[in-house]
Amino acid sequence: MAFRMRFDRRILAPIAVQQITVDIVVGLFILLYIIQVFMSRNNRPRRVRTPRCTINFRIPFQVRNLHRLVSLSDSSCLRNLRMDCNAFGRLCYILEHSGGLTSTKHVTVPEQVAMFFSIITHHKKNCIVKHDFQRPGRTVSKHFHAVLNTIYKMTHVFLAKAIPIDDYCADPRWRWFKGCLGALDGTFIDVRVPKIKKGRYRTRKGHAAVNVLGVCNPNMQFIYVLSGWEGSTADIRVLRDAIHRPHDF
Numbered sequence: 001m002a003f004r005m006r007f008d009r010r011i012l013a014p015i016a017v018q019q020i021t022v023d024i025v026v027g028l029f030i031l032l033y034i035i036q037v038f039m040s041r042n043n044r045p046r047r048v049r050t051p052r053c054t055i056n057f058r059i060p061f062q063v064r065n066l067h068r069l070v071s072l073s074d075s076s077c078l079r080n081l082r083m084d085c086n087a088f089g090r091l092c093y094i095l096e097h098s099g100g101l102t103s104t105k106h107v108t109v110p111e112q113v114a115m116f117f118s119i120i121t122h123h124k125k126n127c128i129v130k131h132d133f134q135r136p137g138r139t140v141s142k143h144f145h146a147v148l149n150t151i152y153k154m155t156h157v158f159l160a161k162a163i164p165i166d167d168y169c170a171d172p173r174w175r176w177f178k179g180c181l182g183a184l185d186g187t188f189i190d191v192r193v194p195k196i197k198k199g200r201y202r203t204r205k206g207h208a209a210v211n212v213l214g215v216c217n218p219n220m221q222f223i224y225v226l227s228g229w230e231g232s233t234a235d236i237r238v239l240r241d242a243i244h245r246p247h248d249f
Helices: 009-043 055-070 074-081 085-097 109-122 126-133 137-153 195-201 235-243
Strands: 183-190 209-216 222-230
Touching: 055 074, 055 085, 055 109, 055 126, 074 085, 074 109, 085 109, 085 137, 109 126, 109 137, 126 137, 183 235, 209 235, 222 235
Parallel strands: none
Antiparallel strands: 183 209, 209 222
16 A cells, blocks of 8 residues: 655745745855955955066156266266266267277166266265166176276277477477476275285275376376286385386386
């Protein structure tokens, strides 16, 4: 005899409604939890990223800085680069057209020369020049050596030929020195040397430097330069070494 269960619809209806209500409540709780998690993530303080100093941002500053150094006034150029604006422009022209120094995509020849003379005239470090010109340190070092190599190749241009004072010299300051080539003097140029060698290069003022001998003709043009002697070396020894070299004065 088959047994059939008969369910009363009046009993099943409240159960179904109760189950649907429970499902809706659970769904609402899940939805509220998701919304709360999402809102909490958005309310967290975000790390503020500082904008990178791109080349488009640096170019106006670089142009203004170069203009301030070489185009503002002769006194400003003389204080910063040890030459006036006219001499700086002529030097850049010679290095570019005769020495082969070329501008790169982002650095012009005047800026390369300005960085070079900022280092050698004021003994500035790479990090300081990097900040002044808004250039990477690698770029500063690269162009410094490029200008240095160009000047070294053009030594025959920058060093004038020695011509003795003849009997027909009209300059009242030099006509008394017949056969003289020029005037000589020594100077100290600061250098950086290893710690174990600082004693040899220390001058009487306590600086590490090299003793450089220079000779100029009556037109204030260098005709001879001898560099490399330690700062503790006496001037007479440097002069004696210059005289006894195979290619002397």
